[in-house]
Amino acid sequence: MRNTPPKPRAGAASTNRMEDVALEAQVALVTVSRAINHPSQLAPRTLEKVQAAIQKLGYVPNLTAGSLASAKTRIIAAVVPTISNSFFSETIEALANTLDQHGYQLLLGQTFYREANETKIVEAFLGRRVDGIVLTGIHHEKTLVERLKASGIPVVEMWEHGPHPIDMLVGFSNFDAGRAAARFLIARGYRQLGYLGGYEHRSQQRLQGLRQEAGQHANVSVHAIETASPSPIENGVASLLELKKQAPGLDAVFCSNDMLAASAIYECARQNWKVPGDIAIMGFADLPIASACHPRLTTIRVHRKAMGESTARLLLDRLQGRPIASMAQDLGFDVIGRESA
Amino acid sequence: MRNTPPKPRAGAASTNRMEDVALEAQVALVTVSRAINHPSQLAPRTLEKVQAAIQKLGYVPNLTAGSLASAKTRIIAAVVPTISNSFFSETIEALANTLDQHGYQLLLGQTFYREANETKIVEAFLGRRVDGIVLTGIHHEKTLVERLKASGIPVVEMWEHGPHPIDMLVGFSNFDAGRAAARFLIARGYRQLGYLGGYEHRSQQRLQGLRQEAGQHANVSVHAIETASPSPIENGVASLLELKKQAPGLDAVFCSNDMLAASAIYECARQNWKVPGDIAIMGFADLPIASACHPRLTTIRVHRKAMGESTARLLLDRLQGRPIASMAQDLGFDVIGRESA
């Protein structure tokens, strides 16, 4: 049935091509293309004919070919430390979902908290000529930043906030979140603050914030233990005990993650420490578990879903040539006072 | 510097092309291609020359073009209900990581527990000519199954087990897991079993298993409440209270998810119910929180990471023409007896 059946090459697909549809519908190949991509440009009757042919042949357009011809892939790549952390999985979920609704798809990369991985992964994504790139945080290898800036490809950095984005930015200040936590705890009368968190960059920023705010108050001290993993649970609980041993007067602990905080609350129960009587616990993120805890967890809510959605919208606006309202969006955070602190 | 600088088309990339590298290295274009894809076929000196040129120009091969020419995309698509659920995020994490190590990348789709979404998403993936597809579960729309079978594309279904896979299968029997939970609870002396879980298909299978095992014992009853969402926390806790009201003699509850179980344990503390004295709680999955709980959570461990890795390996073996040891892998599960039941 083929028009020109030349010696079929190795990679030759056994699938129907646009030409087959054109033949079937008795129109030119380009008309089929238009029926798919710009249906409004066609006469209703022509459109129908083509659609019928597509239907009949079960034709599925080859987007790879389309991408090559149009220099647009309709793929967005996102790089996060790991999707096992609810922090990022919910943002990615929202991002992918929003993109999907507009015909874009998400290619996923994970760094496992290694900067060098990030550079390598993005390199691979650039090779795929993705239409946009989403990065976690604002700290990247210098070569990566340069490459990205040179490429002119839309980039969104998320989950942090800072003065010199590569391109666009959607996040919040982790430092300020740490300060807010300190302010909250201090206002509630706690004086010996502890910090439980990993070595991850954003956690560290929150710790800095905590320290700086605490430093502005007499009689307020900060005790921190970094656990070995970036967002730990088991280690975290061990660290709580260690922390309490080092600073017996510890009266409140700010955890870098609600899951860690939830585990800490369990550990306090195990130790027979009253929360918040003997020790107050504050979390971070406002994950679902935070409101299920007993006592309910005081925490800092960050807008995980909104970050994903805003990131998607920014990218879509840019790709579709719409004006960008604000290149750097600070979505902030909310201190949620519950029972645990 | 271009060889033939014709009127630059719209989508014309400003990037270096293979030809630019060839010019720079004074070799034929195809030699550059080989330097990248089959370096062993080249004379060492030629290879060096080309690599130097690539380096000098900062050349990044266009994988879209390569994909079109070779009919291979090196992209694997995976569809899960949602990555917000740790169940799937850890499997996807392992999958993506393993694929990445072999030069494959992951395109992510989420159904949000709607079968129809799955069909639509996979359709889009097929348009991208992905090299393989990963599906969650063994229940799909009929049209999807047919399309997939007809396409001949490698498919792995995961997180369940059953007799008629579309192609390959990596998972475990949720039904058997439910039975195992019942057997465990009954052996520990519990008689009025409760079930807390969502309407999700795999949860339902576990409930069926629980019921069927319970049915084989006199004096053992099962009380179930389905919560409104597929894997709920807040509702789940409310349901626990409801369940206990309906069946005051309830002595053990099997939760469809460790997070739900952890929340249930918190709720019991709030109600002043001793766990496991007044009520035993059993979870599912063995998430990190399970071993941090107080009391530590008795649960069923499933091999989330291993499922992702096996899925990747199966796909890679198939794509690279290696023989497939077993097309359907049952990775099983382990009952982990801790303190809560």
Next chain:
DNA sequence: ATGAAAGCGCTAACAG
């Protein structure tokens, strides 16, 4: 070991 030629399946420009 290297090269020349011929597409992969589609979209964009330019007519008509």
Next chain:
DNA sequence: CTGTTAGCGCTTTCAT
């Protein structure tokens, strides 16, 4: 509104 022509940048035969 529809068609013709010319590639997108790469990989694959097939030849040397």
